[in-house]
Amino acid sequence: GENVEQHPSTLSVQEGDSAVIKCTYSDSASNYFPWYKQELGKGPQLIIDIRSNVGEKKDQRIAVTLNKTAKHFSLHITETQPEDSAVYFCAASITPDSWGKFQFGAGTQVVVTP
Amino acid sequence: NAGVTQTPKFQVLKTGQSMTLQCAQDMNHNSMYWYRQDPGMGLRLIYYSASEGTTDKGEVPNGYNVSRLNKREFSLRLESAAPSQTSVYFCASSDGGPQPQHFGDGTRLSIL
Numbered sequence: 001g002e003n004v005e006q007h008p009s010t011l012s013v014q015e016g017d018s019a020v021i022k023c024t025y026s027d028s029a030s031n032y033f034p035w036y037k038q039e040l041g042k043g044p045q046l047i048i049d050i051r052s053n054v055g056e057k058k059d060q061r062i063a064v065t066l067n068k069t070a071k072h073f074s075l076h077i078t079e080t081q082p083e084d085s086a087v088y089f090c091a092a093s094i095t096p097d098s099w100g101k102f103q104f105g106a107g108t109q110v111v112v113t114p
Numbered sequence: 115n116a117g118v119t120q121t122p123k124f125q126v127l128k129t130g131q132s133m134t135l136q137c138a139q140d141m142n143h144n145s146m147y148w149y150r151q152d153p154g155m156g157l158r159l160i161y162y163s164a165s166e167g168t169t170d171k172g173e174v175p176n177g178y179n180v181s182r183l184n185k186r187e188f189s190l191r192l193e194s195a196a197p198s199q200t201s202v203y204f205c206a207s208s209d210g211g212p213q214p215q216h217f218g219d220g221t222r223l224s225i226l
Contacts, residue, residue: 006156009154032213034213041219041220042219042220043118043204043206043217043218043219043220044157044204044214044217045217046214046215046216049213089156089157091213093212093213102159102212102213102214104156104157104158105156106154106155106156107154107156
């Protein structure tokens, strides 16, 4: 099955700086890579996703890049703000047939200090 | 918009007790999921329901049962709670496919 590794486990950044979280996956057939943000006491929220036919996707201050050859993908947050403080999870799956094989990374605690 | 609603938000049980966690979504989504979240382990899929009338095991189904009561509701039952089931449980839904799109705010369950 798919195995997703996420690094770093914690990340402290100064407000205004950029943050980068990296994930690697094991199954070369994986074709869908979402990112979730979880604020304290809340459930995860889907914030951006990318499919294997695209190398990069942006949405305002967040972007995701995918390197299929190396089997890794990254989340980039620019101009970080205190409200970006949260736990971020990556995931990988093979859609549409990977029911039960959707794997999350272990999460990255991001702390943005003013 | 309520989205995905879970009840209760907190619960303390004694070993051996049973309980049902409730989940309802108001987005007319076909698929629903139950995850558990433990420190340092991300989210692990317990059971899922790809569509109304179907349920299947996920990664960690032992000790749990589920019921897809209708399109809106998907419940998770612990028949005989064990301390290893102490966790935060999340229900999620999507309009189709194995990727959850909307999560509830969780049920924090402690088993003594």
